[in-house]
Structure formats: structure tokens, C-alpha cells
Amino acid sequence: MSSEEDRLKFLIEDAEKLHGHLGPFLVIGVRMGVIAQKTLKEKMHATVKAPFSTPFSCVIDGVQATTKCTVGNQKLKIENSKREITAYFKAPNPSKTLKITVNQKIVDEILRKFSEGASSEELAWEIVRKSEHELFEIETQ
Template sequence: MTVKDTNQIDYFQRLLEESVRMHGHLCPGQVLGVKMSMLGLSEVGIADPKGQDRKSIMVFVEMARCLTDAIQSVTGCSLGRRTMKLMDYGKMAATYMNLKTGKAIRIVAKEESRQKADELFPDIKHKYSAQLEAYKILPDRELFDVMEVIVKLNPEDMPGRSMRRIRCDDCGEYVQDLREIYKEGRVLCRACSDSRYYEYPERDIF
């Protein structure tokens, strides 16, 4: 093992420990998310995501699971900073984008890696424990499919101050970041335009 390999292992272990502190426990998703992020950042040319490159990185995550916490921990991207976008596809995948160069790499966790975990650690009966250990040692090429993609960003999707704040004609609540809907000459929030995820309780009318 070379000095470079040793340094890389130490770096991975440090990032994994930071991720576990944030997430609350160690799980296969944490290992995958850390390794996926190390690879993604390298592929798009981001060396210091929490420092000098913090304004150059955006990540699109495709699942709201443990993997996403690990990605946030490593990259420093978050929903609040508008540098992380949740595309809720239910897939163990993420796209890493360099905002300065426009280069974007989508990485998908291979389903076959689960089988490799059983082969590597047949004596570990608990499948998640086997996966956790296997993901630590499997090379990236056996864990992930990597593809270059094109991501088109609208100005309102970029980090920074809100471009506009406007009042919904129905509920009276304010909408930011050009998320309003225009319907029949009225300005509506998305909830009032028929895509509400919540309902109000029925009220007696006197």
C-alpha cells in the first residue's frame, strides 16, 4: 500500500466519522454517501467544498435517506443554502455539479454491490452489517455507475437572495423564488393551485 493509498483511507475514515456524528449512527448508506461524494467532488474538480470551493458546488440528491445526510456532511451542501436540491426519485443516486465550469457527474449505487457484500462476508448473517463492511473496501468501479450529464439551471434555482417575493391571491401567504403559479389572471401559491400536500380539518359552519 502506497502513502497515497494510506492517506486516502485516512481521509475516508475521517469523513465517515464526521458523517456519523451528524447522522447519529453508522450504516451502509453513510459509507456509500461518503465514498460517492469523494468520487463526485473529484470528478467535477472540487477540492475544498466547505472552504474556497463552497460557492462552486451544487448537489442533486435523488433520495431522502441516510445517503443524503452523508452527502451533506461531506460536501457542505444543504437545502437551506440552496446548494442541495432534493429530486425525490427514490434512487440511491446523486449528481455533483461544478457551478463555475458547468461540469456535472451523476453517480448511481450499483445494485450488484449488495450481492458482492454477501460474497465477501458470508459469515456475517446480518445483511446490513455485511454491506457496511463490504462498501468500505470495494473499489468505486464496483460500487458505482458514473456518467457525465447536463444540468440546466434556472436563475431562480441558484444560491443567493430571493429574486422575488409575491403574495398568493387565495391564501394570502407569500411565495419566494419564483415558485408562484399564474392561473386565470390570478397569482397562486402551489398549494392553492391544487398541489397541496396537507388538508385543513373540516369546520362546522354556523
């Protein structure tokens, strides 16, 4: 395992402790937060837009665990959506922003596999193994 894979595993375990269990949408949030940290390299504010229902809202805890943007410290805003799962990250410098949108095909695949009886843990590790390009559309400004 590379040091980057080790770090991701550690962050996922940390997020699982915060969230209470492991699941694919938690890992999606962790992966979003890792990309934001890697891209912006500084303290940030985040807005997560996702359906306010489980399992989709689990993305929020993944973002909180990796970025330390929380509702409590007022660095995280949450917006409800019907279907879309997108995170916006903004560094203090107004010229640094990042938009990460989850590929809807991935969401549909997760839901299909859930309906076929796949476990949350199994699907979480599938998300770990997917590339950023499979999971997300990433835009920087």
C-alpha cells in the same frame, strides 16, 4: 493505511457524527461526495434522488457531510425515487457535471445481508472496501 484511506475513514467518522450512526447507505453517500470533490475540485450544487425511506435516505447525509451541500444552504436538492439512488453534482461552470448512480446489485446485496442479520456497522465497512467501479456507474459531462 494510505493517506486516501485515512481521509475516507475521517470523513466517515465525521458523517457518522452528523447522522447519528454508521451504516452502509451513509458510507455510499460519503463515497459519492468524495468522488464529486475529487472530480469537480470546486464548490458545487447537488441533487440526490433516492427513496424517501430508511435506510436509503441515509445516502443524503453522507453527501451533505462530504460536500457541504445542504438543504439549509440551498446547495442540495432531494428528489424521491421508487428504487434508484443517484446523485447529480454540478460545479458553477455549466460544463462540469457529474452523475453517480449506485449499482442496484449492491443495494440488493445490502438488503439481503440485513435480512440475514448483518449489522449496519459491518455492512458499512464492507462498502468502504469495495471499489468505486463495483459501487457506482459514474458519468461526467
